[in-house]
Amino acid sequence: MYKCGVYPVTEKTEISAGIYSYVISCPDVAELAKPGQFAHIKVDGFTLRRPVSICDADKEKGSLRVVFEVRGKGTARLADINVGDKTDIIAPLGNGFTLPESMAPGRRVILAGGGIGVPPLLGVARVMKGNATAILGFKSRERIILAEDFRRAGAEVIICTDDGSAGVRGTVADVLRDESVKGGADGVFACGPEPMLKAVVGECKKSGLNAEVSLEQRMGCGVGACLVCVCRAVRGGEEFMLRVCKDGPVFNGREVMP
Numbered sequence: 001m002y003k004c005g006v007y008p009v010t011e012k013t014e015i016s017a018g019i020y021s022y023v024i025s026c027p028d029v030a031e032l033a034k035p036g037q038f039a040h041i042k043v044d045g046f047t048l049r050r051p052v053s054i055c056d057a058d059k060e061k062g063s064l065r066v067v068f069e070v071r072g073k074g075t076a077r078l079a080d081i082n083v084g085d086k087t088d089i090i091a092p093l094g095n096g097f098t099l100p101e102s103m104a105p106g107r108r109v110i111l112a113g114g115g116i117g118v119p120p121l122l123g124v125a126r127v128m129k130g131n132a133t134a135i136l137g138f139k140s141r142e143r144i145i146l147a148e149d150f151r152r153a154g155a156e157v158i159i160c161t162d163d164g165s166a167g168v169r170g171t172v173a174d175v176l177r178d179e180s181v182k183g184g185a186d187g188v189f190a191c192g193p194e195p196m197l198k199a200v201v202g203e204c205k206k207s208g209l210n211a212e213v214s215l216e217q218r219m220g221c222g223v224g225a226c227l228v229c230v231c232r233a234v235r236g237g238e239e240f241m242l243r244v245c246k247d248g249p250v251f252n253g254r255e256v257m258p
């Protein structure tokens with residue numbers, strides 16, 4: 001079930017150069033939202049909405065947080081919105097991450113996020129409380145976002161950067177290769193650029209860990225009708241197509257990255 005409405009922006013922060021965090025007051029959407037789902041946001045002057053992951057939902061305050069990077073004309077226009085302005089959104093859309101209902105003592109999940117793929121994992125960290133290790137990868141120190149938010153949500157945070165300017169030098173998959181990081185993990189939830197996701201799924205296959213990945217795809221309707229967003233998957237040796245908006249955006253990593 002999703003809602004379609006016009007809701008006010010209550011907070012706007014540029015958390016890194018060209019990366020914006022918005023809090024939107026929308027109690028009916030916040031009530032339904034699950035980590036990994038997305039909002040389809042109307043942008044003035046554009047016919048097609050822009051999909052942005054739900055970074056966090058506060059059911060008590062009735063608010064939703066989204067974090068996006070300016071990539072092109074649509075997101076640049078979106079960044080013009082200010083506190084007090086209204087946003088037209090359809091949300092929550094798609095299927096989120098399959099979160100465990102309970103965890104055995106000492107067990108945890110690994111959150112693997114790269115760059116602007118980090119935001120949707122914050123909601124997972126909040127639900128998992130202290131039972132999550134977040135491996136957050138960025139190009140360099142200046143590009144780090146949301147690390148403190150993950151710590152406040154109770155996650156153990158491991159930062160890695162491509163240039164070694166903060167945390168471990170290397171990629172999220174490099175960190176995941178470390179047996180001491182994987183020990184006690186029940187599964188991996190990942191979001192980031194495709195090469196990163198492929199490397200993470202490859203690492204999970206080697207160590208027998210389940211991996212769920214959130215995919216990005218250009219979208220039209222966002223609700224399963226236009227087939228603009230299909231991706232290829234393999235299950236039981238058979239190939240088939242899935243819609244990222246309706247069947248995803250979160251998928252079994254082994255099926256979409258066989």
Ligand SMILES: Cc1cc2nc3c(=O)[nH]c(=O)nc-3n(C[C@H](O)[C@H](O)[C@H](O)COP(=O)(O)OP(=O)(O)OC[C@H]3O[C@@H](n4cnc5c(N)ncnc54)[C@H](O)[C@@H]3O)c2cc1C
Pocket residue numbers: 038050051052053054067068069070071072073074075076116119120215216217218219249
């Ligand atoms: C389910 C989902 C969740 C997303 N969550 C977030 C998020 O939380 N934060 C965030 O910053 N971005 C997110 N994106 C990506 C975001 O939708 C695109 O960056 C945005 O649509 C670009 O619009 P634009 O008009 O600014 O760019 P355009 O002018 O259309 O294009 C600029 C560049 O962005 C690329 N692009 C356009 N649309 C997409 C897309 N859907 N996926 C990947 N690349 C695209 C183009 O190839 C081009 O290189 C998500 C995408 C999906 C499908």
Ligand code: FES
Pocket residue numbers: 218219220221222223224225226227228229230243244245246
């Ligand atoms: S965007 Fe229309 S079916 Fe997915």
